[in-house]
Amino acid sequence: MRQIYLDNSATTPVRPEAADAMREVLLSDYGNPSSFHSLGIKAERIIKEARRQLAAACGVNEAEVIFTSGGTEANNLAVKGVARRHRKRGKHLITTRVEHPSVLNAFRALETEGFEVDYLPVDREGLVSPAEVIAALREDTLLVSVMHINNEVGSVMPVAEIGRLLKEKNPQTVFHVDAVQSFGKLPVDPRKWQADLVSISAHKIHGPKGSGALLCREGLLLEPLFHGGDQEQGIRPGTENTAGIAGFAVACRLALRDREENYRKMTGLKKYLAAEIKRQIKDTSVNGPEEGAAHILNVTFAGIKGELLVRFLAEEGIYVSTGSACHSRRPEPSHVLLAMGLSAEEVGASVRFSFSALTGREDIEYTLEKLEPAVAALRRMTGRKK
Amino acid sequence: MERIYLDHAATTPVDPRVVEAMLPYFTANFGNPSSIYQEGRAAKKAIEESREKVAEILGAADTREIIFTGSGSEADNLAITGVAWAYRKKGNHIITSAIEHPAVLETCKELEKHGFAVTYLPVDEYGLVAPEAVRDAITDRTILVSLMHANNEVGTIQPIAEISKIVRAKGVLLHTDAVQTAGSIPLQADELGVDLLSLSAHKFYGPKGVGVLYAKKGTRLHRLIHGGAQEGRLRAGTENVAGIVGLAKALELAAAGLEETVPRLAELRDYFINKIFSRIDHVKLNGHPTRRLPGNINVSFEFVEGESILLNLDLEGIAASSGSACTSGALEPSHVLLAMGLPHETAHGSVRFTIGKDNTKEQLDYVLGVLEETIARLRAISPLYREQRGRKEK
Numbered sequence: 001m002r003q004i005y006l007d008n009s010a011t012t013p014v015r016p017e018a019a020d021a022m023r024e025v026l027l028s029d030y031g032n033p034s035s036f037h038s039l040g041i042k043a044e045r046i047i048k049e050a051r052r053q054l055a056a057a058c059g060v061n062e063a064e065v066i067f068t069s070g071g072t073e074a075n076n077l078a079v080k081g082v083a084r085r086h087r088k089r090g091k092h093l094i095t096t097r098v099e100h101p102s103v104l105n106a107f108r109a110l111e112t113e114g115f116e117v118d119y120l121p122v123d124r125e126g127l128v129s130p131a132e133v134i135a136a137l138r139e140d141t142l143l144v145s146v147m148h149i150n151n152e153v154g155s156v157m158p159v160a161e162i163g164r165l166l167k168e169k170n171p172q173t174v175f176h177v178d179a180v181q182s183f184g185k186l187p188v189d190p191r192k193w194q195a196d197l198v199s200i201s202a203h204k205i206h207g208p209k210g211s212g213a214l215l216c217r218e219g220l221l222l223e224p225l226f227h228g229g230d231q232e233q234g235i236r237p238g239t240e241n242t243a244g245i246a247g248f249a250v251a252c253r254l255a256l257r258d259r260e261e262n263y264r265k266m267t268g269l270k271k272y273l274a275a276e277i278k279r280q281i282k283d284t285s286v287n288g289p290e291e292g293a294a295h296i297l298n299v300t301f302a303g304i305k306g307e308l309l310v311r312f313l314a315e316e317g318i319y320v321s322t323g324s325a326c327h328s329r330r331p332e333p334s335h336v337l338l339a340m341g342l343s344a345e346e347v348g349a350s351v352r353f354s355f356s357a358l359t360g361r362e363d364i365e366y367t368l369e370k371l372e373p374a375v376a377a378l379r380r381m382t383g384r385k386k
Numbered sequence: 387m388e389r390i391y392l393d394h395a396a397t398t399p400v401d402p403r404v405v406e407a408m409l410p411y412f413t414a415n416f417g418n419p420s421s422i423y424q425e426g427r428a429a430k431k432a433i434e435e436s437r438e439k440v441a442e443i444l445g446a447a448d449t450r451e452i453i454f455t456g457s458g459s460e461a462d463n464l465a466i467t468g469v470a471w472a473y474r475k476k477g478n479h480i481i482t483s484a485i486e487h488p489a490v491l492e493t494c495k496e497l498e499k500h501g502f503a504v505t506y507l508p509v510d511e512y513g514l515v516a517p518e519a520v521r522d523a524i525t526d527r528t529i530l531v532s533l534m535h536a537n538n539e540v541g542t543i544q545p546i547a548e549i550s551k552i553v554r555a556k557g558v559l560l561h562t563d564a565v566q567t568a569g570s571i572p573l574q575a576d577e578l579g580v581d582l583l584s585l586s587a588h589k590f591y592g593p594k595g596v597g598v599l600y601a602k603k604g605t606r607l608h609r610l611i612h613g614g615a616q617e618g619r620l621r622a623g624t625e626n627v628a629g630i631v632g633l634a635k636a637l638e639l640a641a642a643g644l645e646e647t648v649p650r651l652a653e654l655r656d657y658f659i660n661k662i663f664s665r666i667d668h669v670k671l672n673g674h675p676t677r678r679l680p681g682n683i684n685v686s687f688e689f690v691e692g693e694s695i696l697l698n699l700d701l702e703g704i705a706a707s708s709g710s711a712c713t714s715g716a717l718e719p720s721h722v723l724l725a726m727g728l729p730h731e732t733a734h735g736s737v738r739f740t741i742g743k744d745n746t747k748e749q750l751d752y753v754l755g756v757l758e759e760t761i762a763r764l765r766a767i768s769p770l771y772r773e774q775r776g777r778k779e780k
Binding site for chain 1: 389391393396397398399400402404405408409412413416417418420421422423424425426456457458459460462463464467487488489492493495496586588593594595596609610611612613614622623624625626627628629693696697699700704705706707708
C-alpha cells in the first residue's frame, strides 16, 4: 500500500545523508569527546564542526550553541534555567496559552516553586499581540517565552516585533523563542529577534531524535537542569551524543541549502490542499492564519471525530494527526484550538496535515482522493448529512 | 599503525550489531512513538520491547520501572534530585561517598544549596565504603543513600547488597550508579536490593545519548524535564527511538556474553598487572586487588606525570586515560585517588587502562613494551627520579 506521511510536525524520517553520517560516527568515531587521546580529540572535532555549522545557520557564535537531548530539554533548560538562576531579580514570567507542552509544563512546574506566570491569550488565528506582551510586563518580569511557529496550527508569531518592543521597554527581561517548528523552514535569527534563547530540534528537520540545541546569548547565565561533568560549558553535563550531533549538523546543512525552494513548494501544496478541501468537502474551516507556516494545515471537518479520521486515513496509508504528538495519545482536546476560541466540538473535529521537503503534489492528490469519502463516511456514521 | 583502545571505562565502540539494530529506526520506522497510527505504533512497540528486554536483564519486577533518559548523568540526576524533592517532607539528609562520579557529587553539592544535608562517606585505601559507616551515618532525616556499584577510575566494586540490608532496614531508599558495571559484570537490581539504579548505553557497546534509570515501583520521583507524557510522565521529550533500541540490543549482547567475557577480561587484567610489576619498578596498583572490575587496571608510576605517559602512549597509537574522561581536560588530580589517601604526586602519576571485549593478549604485550620504554625515558629526564636513585646509591 502507498504510504503518505503528512505528520512532519510530529517527526520526520532521517535523511539518508544524516543516517550515513551517524552510522560512520557510531562505528568509527566512538571516542569520548572529553578524552585526552586522539580518538577523543577526533570526537571533539566532530562536535566542534557541528557547533560551527549550527551557529552559522543561526547567525550566532559557536559558544552560544548548547547541545541537548532534544527540543523539550532545550525548552526546559531555557525556561527553568532563566527563572531559577535569576530568581533574586524577580518572580514574574510571561508566555502564551498556545505554547508546546514542554514550555507550558515547565512554566507550571515553576509556579509550584513560587513563580507567577501570565499565560497570554491568542486571537482567532492563534496569534499573540505584541502590545499585550508589553502590557503584561512588570518590573520584575524575568522571562518572556513565545514560540515562533505554532506546532498545531502553523501561526507565525511576530517574534521580531515582540523582541524589539520588549528590549525597548525592559532590556533586562530575557526573551526565549521556541523555534522547534520553524528551524529549517523560516529563517531563525536570534539577533534580529533580539532573542536571548532559542530552542531547536533535529528530528523535525530530517535529523535524528534525541538531539537538539539551545542557542544561548553569551553572558546569559542559566541554572542547569542537571549537574555533573563540564560538557557544554557545564550547562548541560553528560557525555555528548556525538552521532546525534553529527546527524543534526548534516540535517541542518541540507535543510538550509534548499530552504527557500522547499518553503515555496510547501506553500503551494498547502494552498492547494486547503483550497481543494474547501471545494470538495462542505462545512470545513481552516484553523490558523492564511499566511501561516507553509508546512502546517489544520482543518476542522464539522460533525466528525478527528481521531477517527486519523485512523481512517491511516488505514489508507495516509498519516496525519489530531494535533501535537506529545498529547495525541490522551483524549484531551487541543489547548491551542481552545485558546483560539473553537468550541470543544470543533476542536474534536480538527485534523492537522503537515508537510516536509519530501512531500510531493501527488501525495496531496492521493490524500484528497481518500479524504472526501472518509469524511463522508464518518459523517454518515454520526448521522450527519453531507 | 594499529590503534589499541584501552579506555573502555570512558566509552566503548558501538557493536556493529547494535548499529544494524538502530538504523531502521532512523529511516523506515521513523514515526513519533506518541502518534496514534501505524508508523507511530511501530516506534512505540520498539520502545516497549526494548523496555521489556532491559527490565528482564536488570531483574525489574515491572517494565514501568525502566525509564529511558538522555544519558547516565541524567539518570543519576533524576534519581538523586528526583528523590530529594519528592521526599523533602520526610527528611533532607542524603548519604553518598567521596569517590562518586561528578554526576552524583555535583548533584549532591547542588542540593546542599537548597537546604539538603549531604554526608560524603570516606573510603579506605582500596576505595571501599564500609557498610558500618553507612549505618552510622543514617539519621531519622535520611531519605537516600547513593553509592556507585563500581568506581569508574579504580574499578573497586562496592558491597552494595550488604549495604542494602542496612539501608533497607532503616527504611531509606538506595540508589546505585551502575554505569560502570552494566554489561561488565552480572547486574540485577533485585539481587542488589536497590531502589534506583542508573546505567548508560555507551559504556557497554551501545550509542551515546541514551541511559536508563531503574526506579523500583512505588519510588516517587520529581521530574527534571517537563512536557509530554513520555516515560510514564517522568521524562518528557520525543523518545530517542534508535538510541533506545540500541541500548537494549547492547545490553542484551553484553548480558549474553558475560559468562565468557568476565573471566577472560579478568585474566587479561591480571596478566597486565603482573607484567607491569615485573617489568617496571616504583609502581603502585590503585584499587582493590580482587573486588575489582574485570577490565580495570589503574596504576601509579612514581616520578612521572600521568599526562606525559598518556601523550607518549597516544603517539604510539594507544588510548588510555588518567582518570575519568569528564575531568581529564582539567589537570587536577583525581578526587578518587586523593580520597583513597594517595599523595598528590602519586595521584598525578596514575594511568587507567580499561580493557574491552575486543582487546587481545598480543595488544597488551605491545602496550607493555611501549609502556616500559616510555616510563624509562620519562624517568631518565625526571629530576625526582634521579634524586631518588642518587639517594639509593649513597
